[in-house]
Each structure stands twice: as C-alpha cells, then as structure tokens.
Amino acid sequence: MALDIDGTLTGVGSNDISPAVKAAITRVTDHGVKVVLSTGRSLVGVTPIAAQLPVSFALCSNGAVWWDPATREIPKRTTFDPGPAVEKLRALLPGSVFAVERTGVGNLSLGRFLPGDLWGETVDATFDEIAATPTPRLVLRWLDRTPAELAFAVKDLHLPGVEWTTDHTEAWLTVVPADVTKGSALHDLSGELGIDPRDALAIGDGSNDVEMLRWAGHGVAMGQAPAHVQAVADEVCPTVLDDGAAQVLDRFFPA
Template sequence: MSWRPRLVALDIDGTLTPVGSNDISPAVEAAITRATDHGAHVVLCTGRSLIGISEVAAKLPVSYAVCSNGAVWWDPALREVTKRVTFDPGPTIKTLQALLPNAVFAVEQTGVGNLSLGEFLPGDLWGTTTQVTFEEIAVPTSRLVMRWLDHTPAELSFALRELELPGVEWSVDHTEAWLTAVPLDVSKGSALDELSTQLGVTPADALAIGDGSNDVEMLRWAGLGVAMGQAPAHVQAVADEVAPTVLEDGAALVLNRYFPG
C-alpha cells in the first residue's frame, strides 16, 4: 500500500472505547501500538477533559492528547499542558437556563475536575466535582458541559434547532441529552491543523477516526476521515469512509490496513 498516514487522530468515546468507558479492546490497543511502531504520531482527540483521559492515555503510546474538543493540549512526554484556551461560560449558561428547565451545568477545572451548577448523573463527570452558585461557575474555563435531565438526545436537538450561542463553539451528543461548549473557533480540526504544522505533517498525511458531531471538523480536515459505523448519518456523510462499529473494533480494522502486524 503506497499511502500510510504519518499522523493518526483518534476520538475516544465511541471510537476507542464504548461511550463513557475506559475499556480498550486488545485488538484496538495492539493496532495503535503498531501505528507508533511504524513511526506515526498518534493523537488522542476528545471532548473529554484532561483528567478524563488519564486512564485511557496511560494504556496507549500516544504522542499527544487534544482534550476538551481542542481547547486543552497535553504532551505526555513532558507531562504538561502546552496550550489552554478559555472563555466566559456565564452568558451561555444563562441562555441555556432560560431555554431548558432542569438543565445542569459544569465547567472544567483542568487537571482537577469540575465546578457544577446542579446535580449530574453518577459517572457523568471526571475528577473532583464541587457544587457552586452561578456566580462561582461563571469563571473562565476551557469547557462547559450541560445535561438536560430527563430528556433524550432527540428532544435536546429539537429544542436547540434555532439556537444561537455567540462567542462559543458547541455540539450536541448523539447518545445523551448533552451539550459541550468550548471557545470560539476552537475544534478538534483547528487544533489538529495547528499541531500537525508543529509536527511537520500535512493534512494529506493524516488519518482521523471518530463518531460524533464534535468529530466533523476533524474528519473534514484529515486526508482520510473515517466515521465509525454507529455514527449519526450527518457524521458519516462528511467522512471519506465508514468503519465497523466500536463494538466490532472498527478503529483497529482501519488501522490494520495501514499498519499490519
């Protein structure tokens, strides 16, 4: 095979692991290890916070981690955050509160956990969660998340169909009634574009695999963008190809084509 990616960008939830899990199958772990053995830069690209990737990243030989949909960069070799972009979540929270009664909110405290306005479901948030008031939650953050309690993803998407949120980039999850907001002009795609330049890799030399709305920019950016088999139709539509599902080790099957054992 003449083409082999020099950079491999991988979503976590729904791509490397079942959603919300830290369990990576042996086939996926082996495929990622072979990619690094062949000299590829493996970059985790996730909506998770930095603290939320710790268990997954510890299992894999990754070159870099782009967290919080591109707002926080982590260098495993240096064991430090090399970039962090923030925004004021206050106006976004107020807008969503008015539109979505029973919504709860959390802002990321990078490397620590979250400040929470309202009670999330068990397992929703990584790290230490501190309950606060609106005044205390409206502080600069890299990532704001919202869950609409007792509602479905379809209900949330319908409620937000005409929503405008100035000053942020936002996406809705397809498996939970969950919204993530990050600073304006920040995405997995924009982060990869900047990071790949630093690594001396062009988009044409990149493979990206993901399954969610927050992966669209990343899949469009990469020379080869692959959507997972369970991804929503609009995500599959922007991809160059569709892999088997996460339960079928779809990411490993794609990687095995370019990095055989």
C-alpha cells in the first residue's frame, strides 16, 4: 500500500496524524500488508511521520530518495544538476526563491522561504553554490503569487532532463531527476519486493500522485484533490479533514 503524506495523512506541512488514520494504518499491517510512504517531502520531513506509523519503506522526494526505516539506510538516491533549471525558472518567475535538498540534513536556499516551508537545516547559498550541488530535489516558491498564477505561468514550460510538478495549495514547484516519479519508484520497488501492482492500493491528493494512482491496482484520490487527479483515480474518498484515508482503509481492511 502506497500513501502520500501531505493532504492525505496530514494537513499540508503538518506532522499531526489523526488517531483514526493511525489506527487504520496499524490495522492494515495486521493484515500483512506492507505500508510505503510515497511523498514529495525530503527525508528529513519524512522521518517524523515514519516514527508514528508501522512503515516498511519510504520513497521520498517524489521517488528520488529511497529510505529503509528499519536500517535507517538510503539504498537509492538519484540526483541531477539543478543549475539549468534554476536559471530558466528564475528568468520565468521573478521573485521566486529556490532550495536544493541536502538529503538527511536540510537545504541550500537561494532567497528566503516562508516559515515552515523547508525541513531540516537551511543554509543560505549563492546561485553558483546551488548550481554546483547535485540534488535529488529542487523546490521553488513564487512569493506573493497564487497556485493558479504559477500553473498558468508554467503551462508551456519545458525543462530538459528533469521532471516537475506544481502544487494545488501553494505557489510551489518541485523538480526531480528525469524519469523519476512516485509511479516509477513504486514500479521498481514493487518489482524488488515481488509485489504485483494489481494488488496495490494507493492514496494521494496532488499532481505528483497521478503516476502513483495509475500504477496501483486501485488508486484513491482525496476529496480535496484537483479534478485532473480525481480523474485518474478509481475512487474518490472524503477529504483529509474528514479522515478520508482512514475511511478507505476501514473498508478494505476491517477490524
């Protein structure tokens, strides 16, 4: 079972998981199901969530960083050169701030993000320092703009050699290496574990969850997910505020 975090298990940017969701996920593991966190968060942002749940594996940074909670090891980490993307996005979206992930530590930041935006230690950096730092994840916030304004501004954007998605709740854009998505990472991980995707359940709410929902035998979109995310799902459940994920799990894995 693959679970997004923000907007699925928690509110966006929160580490608070409701008792109903915790209980439902624990019951899933009682049925012998492996629970995989599949998230756009960096590893530093995933660890406080994994500490609260019986998680078998975590795919962080939209699948660019794999983490085994049992061994605390990172068996796979895919990076890219962020310089060309930052240069192009800075010209297209003036007033944006950027950060590149330093896995397990924090971020190098070009500009000041809003409080709570970034996980871990954040160090101010120059463009040259960021451009010289291979990273699994580059994030951008377009300050004082809306998600709709960002989506319109990047509708024709082409960034060679990377994958990118925007957020539907914030003017936020995430860039990861080419051919890395939640869906591709789950495809590779399920192959290693000998799990048929047709037997998998996935729940998510964002644009970065589309490939994951398509990968799973049964994909569930949260009730507050954008229309294009709901369109690829097999089912739409209640919102995160209504513990929609718990309601789905209670039905599939009853007590």
